[in-house]
Amino acid sequence: MEHVVAALTAFLVVAPMELPDKTFVATLVLSTRYRGLPVWLGVVAAFGVQCLLAVLAGTLLAQLPDRLVHGIAATLFLIGAVVLVRGARGADAAQAEQEHEYAAKIKGSKHGWRAAAASFVVLFTAEWGDLSQVFTANLVASGAPPVGVFAGAWAALATVSGAAVLLGRWLLRRIRPSLVRYLAAAVCLVLAVATLVGVFGAG
Numbered sequence: 001m002e003h004v005v006a007a008l009t010a011f012l013v014v015a016p017m018e019l020p021d022k023t024f025v026a027t028l029v030l031s032t033r034y035r036g037l038p039v040w041l042g043v044v045a046a047f048g049v050q051c052l053l054a055v056l057a058g059t060l061l062a063q064l065p066d067r068l069v070h071g072i073a074a075t076l077f078l079i080g081a082v083v084l085v086r087g088a089r090g091a092d093a094a095q096a097e098q099e100h101e102y103a104a105k106i107k108g109s110k111h112g113w114r115a116a117a118a119s120f121v122v123l124f125t126a127e128w129g130d131l132s133q134v135f136t137a138n139l140v141a142s143g144a145p146p147v148g149v150f151a152g153a154w155a156a157l158a159t160v161s162g163a164a165v166l167l168g169r170w171l172l173r174r175i176r177p178s179l180v181r182y183l184a185a186a187v188c189l190v191l192a193v194a195t196l197v198g199v200f201g202a203g
Helices: 002-018 022-033 036-061 066-088 091-105 112-126 131-141 146-174 177-202
Strands: none
Touching: 002 131, 002 146, 002 177, 022 036, 022 112, 022 146, 036 112, 036 131, 036 146, 066 131, 066 177, 131 146
């Protein structure tokens, strides 16, 4: 049950951060140049590696004293909420800018494994330091089961990228990035409070 809760928490934290974010936009642009399935497979593979590394980083952080780890985790959740709220104001304009940026990077026509490999490289190099990675590591460091966090975070990223491939343009016309960021900020704030309650409750 603990693993299921961790997976659901990771999914609920990561999905709003990435829908629609640069991950979504990059996948959408890739799917306009290459066939959808190879793009999705390449993107999901890149996310799998990144989620694994984030979980490993969180596992290392968890070796620190409990109060320190929870204090760091709560601080990062709070910082993430602030970053998301501040970024929400210009999110709608940033989306169009990101789309042009990725379109300029993706050149030529590729098929099959070449399209998958190109998609892997684009997402793997673009997503380092993303908030979703920070919070994946943060959840593990806070004591959530690594396997559950990995499964939830990876599932969230796979779902968002799948939505970008299948429904990208339709979703962009109907979802305001600013609203999604405000919702993600609210989730981060709830997690920060819950972490702080855990720290003081343990005391």
